[in-house]
Amino acid sequence: MLLRHTPKEVMDRHAVTINPAKTCQPIGAMYAALGIHGCLPHSHGSQGCCAYHRSALTRHYKEPVSASTSSFTEGASVFGGQSNLLQAIENIFTIYDPEVIAVHTTCLSETIGDDIKQIRDKASKQGLIPEGKHVIYCNTPSYVGSHVTGFSSMCKGMTELSESTGRKNGKVNVIPGWVEPSDMEEIKRLAGLMNVPITLFPDTSGILNGPLTGEYHMFPEGGVTVRELIGAGDAIGTLALGEWCSADAARNLDTKCKVPCKVLDIPFGLAATDRFIDTLRTVAGTSVPDDVNRERGQLVDMMSDTAQYYYHKKVALCGDPDQLISMVEFLVSIDMWPVHIVTGTPGKKFEKRIKELTAGIPCEVNVRAAGDMFLLHQWIKNEPVDLLISNTYGKYIARDEDIPFLRFGFPILVRVGHQYFPNVGYKGGLRLLERILGLLLDRKDRDDPETTFELTL
């Protein structure tokens, strides 16, 4: 057994987290910043933070992830990181020439209290920021929230660029939440089908799923442009997908530029996608084209074709709040029973929402915000499940307990596909179903005795 020391009996823990179901804020900020065209994320702290975040993102995407660091030493930690950041800004614009530097902080610079806005203004006064270039920032203390919070903070940081000219530009802002480049592409495709002009930010498609052509561009074609971010202040409305990931940025746009917003769930599965399409249709004042109706119908068709295999199967899930909420709703909608649900990200609202979504399930549902995978594993030992859904780290539980395992979330280290094939929208729903069904049927084929092993569905 790999996790051989995990006991079945659950002991209350208040101080030690074991096998976390979250990581720290800065990586979320780095991921979000990569979704701006021509942007170099910059980590204001020790160089280890930057190295770890780049490594984790690179392993997940199998793509170059460039980011710089203030390379704090003990001296900077005592005297403050201003001189490091000023030097960094000068060096970055001279050597790498990005359009934007997106600075995020770390527990180190937050603890010593570096004021990034003041340092940025100083850089500007000293002429270190070339004409037409930008330095944006957000505060991402690692000891508050989780990687999700950091993602949200950088999205909000982007909206600081937005300006309101008083003239609406007819576009809808869509903040997709922490989803994959393929999901962002899919959201753009759906909006295109509906003929709704959108500004999607961040947008990592084209950046973290680039082609191999023999050329390396540090700043690839994709990403939301600074011009688009400025224009986001003139949009007719904002759809924020995911309360945890996207709502703060949308509300900031509302406060700052009077762009009204709606907060929706990330469109995983039928119902959440329905709400997304319906809201997009309403705010843009357009009708839903047949193409989209057909895609919806295909998903419903597959749901009905394969319903018997999902029926009352128990599922354990671990991941981030916004993703889990839509996923749980989807599983419930195909008569599965999500019985153990853990996120590492704090927020009691999460537990409440999951309880509501699973209210109709006739068995006990365990849900925990600010939980960990050690707890999830213990729950599974007490009440076994038919399917485990989590990031790559779940493979240790899946192997020990012999559970079919769907890799979903961040990070996914030894599987590919998330870069290219979406999970959002109706098409994404088809993919999720296809993968879940494959896992369940492979297991059935493995376990059925020869007498009942069958060819047909």
Place this chain on the structure above:
Amino acid sequence: MAIQNKPAQWTAAEVKEELLKKYPPKVARKRSHSIVINEGAAEAPEIQANVRTIPGVITMRGCTYAGCKGVIMGPTRDIVNLVHGPIGCSFYAWLTRRNQTDPGPDGENYMPYAFSTDMQDSDIIFGGEKKLKAAVQEVYDLLHPKAIAIFATCPVGLIGDDIHAVAREMKEKFGDCNVFAFSCEGYKGVSQSAGHHIANNQVFKHLVGTESNVKEGKYKINLLGEYNIGGDEFEINRVLKKCGITNVATFSGNSSYDQFCTAHLADLSCVMCHRSINYVADMMETKYGIPWIKVNFVGAEGTAKSLRKIGQYFGDKELIDRIEEVIAEEMKAVEAALAEVRPRTQGKTSMLFVGGSRAHHYQDLFHEMGMKTLAAGYEFAHRDDYEGRRVLPNLKVDADSRNIEEIVVEADPNEYRARKSEDEKEKLGQAGFKFKDYEGMIPDMEKGSLIIDDLNQYEAEKLIEIIKPDIFCAGIKEKFSIQKLGIPMKQLHSYDYGGPYAGFKGAVNFYHEIDRLLSSRIWGYMKAPWQENPELSATYVWE
């Protein structure tokens, strides 16, 4: 940027000039000392190393915590590694370094677990000692491990939590669990290297010499600085065992608590990664009288040479003969593999920018395949790893190194036992045997090659653009920007999920892996047919 056809031969001096051209003057000045050309002189040229990375330059380096928790202590399977800090540091060091371990069916193994105090803002404001103490207690109640190691992250040092006091208190309280701590805050030093040093000190202070049930064996060694990435230690141990050599303790790949504790009973320390572990080797000699030698089990020739060196040290004919038998037996497969791959690898070129010893050791493997290393450098090494230990007396201790603790050890009144008398040492010396010696990377490199310390992303890209090596070796962060250029990239930290590459079988694995990378068809598909011949000369006529 795309790679042009291989340009006219640049001289090393021209390459260096090109690398520095775009930098602001201050940066260019500083970097120029870290980029040196091997003129092939008798003495290696001086290189600037182990100095601060310039802010904003995209570096390969990590932090002190990574060197301590990630590298040295990461492979310790039966010590609970509890990270005191916000969650990230623990999360990123969780199973990401591919340290394999063999605890047996029932042995303790906490490596698949990540333990953290997950500090919150209230802990930062009011102090985290209380939470740390409670976390240590919970770990103890839950798992009853032999040992709990506590690691400090950046904010811990800043807010002044006394992790060592907590460790002492809890150790005393438990009585049957060794609790000790590492002040390895990420901002210390200039790279991972400071973390290695901090880890070495604490392992030596809290573990080595605390137990006396040593493994039986006639020829007892310790293997220092081998981390069992991809199973390297398994292969080295296989070979050692076959020769009849007993490995008392590996620092720290596939290690166990008891091995560390009995390491003082070995008779020779064999140092693989000089950078990360030479501190322990020195302390072992001073305190217990165990001499150390530099070995290198990367490369078949290096493996053979290292085994012979161990044989010569013990000076026992039975062992020396057995070692020769093993080498002869193992070399058959090595030679067969080389004969197979050399037609495709001979004359190819490589660049290696990695670690504190790997960029040197792996040149041997490339050399065996008939490949030439055009440029190399370390991520976190010091001058002695480039120029040899002869420069040690002249190394200046700067502000960043001064605050890394140096522990002073003395000969142990009970346990010190000189394994070799001065006479014996001298005799071995006359026969060409070298104790405590490492000549560094540069003397092994060809004239005209480039040596670059702390290479950054911009310089890597430029080097490839100008020189276009056939293969480039570095880490995961560098991998895909290199491969986008169509140059195969081999990770030498994590081995791209392959390995082992050490020992004889490892050498064979590596030859095949490099052959695969160089001969792969994949690199031929980057341009579509219509991109190769974009102009239409006439309309296609359907027949």
